[in-house]
Amino acid sequence: MHARLLADLEAAVQMGSLHLRSSPFVTADPEAWRKAGRPDVHRDLMDHGDQVLNDLLGMAPDRKVTVLRSTAVPATLDLLGRLGAISHVVSAERLDPRPVTASYGSTYPARLLDSSGVAHPALVADPDLARHLINPRGSVSAAQHLLADLALLAWSDPTVTRTAIVTMPEALVVDALTLDLVLGAVEDAPFLHLRSLPELFEASLATDAAAAVTYELWPEPVTPVSRRATDRSLAETAVAAYTAILGGPHPDAAALNDLLEVTAAAELDGDAMDAYLSTVYDTVSGVLDEFTTPANQSVRLTARRANLPFTIHNGLNTNARVVLVLQSDGRLDFPEGDAIEAVLVPGRNRIAVPVRARTSGDARLRVTVRSPDDARLLQLQSVQLMVRTTSLPGVGVALFIGALAVLAIWWIRLARVRSSRT
Known part of the structure; x- marks a missing residue:
């Protein structure tokens, strides 16, 4: 069924008879996301939806006309305007004052004011026409009743061209058979002429602009x-953080972003949304197990400054970008900073960690491998190294000089005591 629909759409695109309207990747309410402080979610859904349609059909969708959801307010028009909308289709039920008769009101253009008082052109859709699509008596009855109402509208005054827009019922599912029968009946009806939404707006504004009512x-x-x-x-x-480990845009990260976008679907309840989120977290958590280090990485220093070898295994089949965060018990300094960025190739990696010893003896060094995002959110591995410093020339010289100073002070004091006795 989907393959046939896609083939029909591709054929319509090639014939130039299809107006492709932009729509979000999943069903989402722009006003709900705006009120939640995340209008960017709806923007991303629109971008993704456009990309999918363009990839499948080779045609960029049109954002100039939108069908307003029942929750739309003036601020919603602002948001949609920033995303490219110029004109809107609105149900007569969502207007104040309500048109006297929905079908009659739908023959004239309207104006809707955004939060700044700017008027946006609109066409009014008859909600009663949309309800035919969910006729409980079945698909045939739905097509018959819709066609009958459209015929009455067309024949009520044959000398006047009337405009009627049929929208999909919000939050309700129209079965494929009903949709197929309705579209076939509308296409074959001799008293109907199908037009794209941009064509309807252009015709209405050209002939009835002065009659537009502000609602x-x-x-x-x-x-x-x-x-x-x-x-x-x-x-x-x-x-x-996962994307940062992979070094930027990556098919695996894109798949997780797709799952995140599905969680915005209005049809999902809490449990269904949690299932998608769990899949995302499980995938990200699985990355943590792909990085391992040897159990014992104790090293011995014979100089004040040296590069300590740190070994880590990357179990992914791709390069991984990480940050090594260094912590000491106070006996080691890090001359090049306490964070080292590294790229781990698949398999065994040996990384040089520059350190400087303050004193001889044993020192503890903790190396924590984290994701390279700004928050360094993911901890991939953490290991403690024992660093043994056996001979530090600088420290030896300092101790020798200190010993000479002690001996000199002792000798001077002893000489003074002897001279005082004599």
Whole structure:
């Protein structure tokens, strides 16, 4: 079924008869994400949806016309405008004042004001027409009733060209058979002429611009997504750390970002969303087990400054970027800083760690391998090394000079005592 639909769409694109409207990667409410302080989520969903359609059909979708959800407010128009929207389709149920008759109101253009008072052109959709698509009596009845209403609208005054827009019912699923029957009936009806949304706006504004009525939006309450936003932010941080380990954009990281975007789908409940997030966290956590170090990495220093060898195994099949964070018990300094960036090739890696000993004896050095993101979120490995310093020339010279000074002081004091006795 999907293959046939894709083939039909590709054919329509090649014929130039298809207007492809931009839509998010998954069903999402822009106003809900705006209120949650994450309008970027809807932006990313729109970008991803456009990319998928362009990849499949070779055609860039059009963002100039949007179908407003029932929760839209003036600030929603601002957000959609920043994403490229110029005109809007709105249900008559969401307008104040409500058009006297939805079908009659749908024949005229409207104006909607954003939060700055700027008017946006709109066309009004008849909600009663949309309800036919979910007729409980079945697909045939749905197609018959919709076609009958459209016929009444067309024949009520044959001398006047009327515009009617049928939108998909929000948050309801239209089965494939109903959609197929309706589209076939509408396409074959002799009294109907199908037009793309941009063509309808152009025609309406050209003929009825003066008749456009300014409406206020009458929104439904927003389903909060604050919990989703918080959970998504945490998961995004983990995926960003994972991406940093892989050195930037990578197919494995892209797959996790796709899962994150699915969690924004309005159809998902909490349990379904948690399942996607768990998959993301499990994948990221699995990376931690791919980095191992030998149990004993004790080393011996014979000079004040040296490069300590640190060995770590990268079990991934790709290079991994990491940061080695160094900590000492106070007996070691790190002349080149306490953080070393490194690229680990698959397999065994030997990294030189520059240190400087303050004193001889045993010192403890902890090397923690972390992800290279700004937060260094992921700890891949942590190991403690015992560093034994047996002979430090600088320290020996200092001790020798100190001993000579002690002997000189002792000799001077002894000489004074003897001279005082004589």
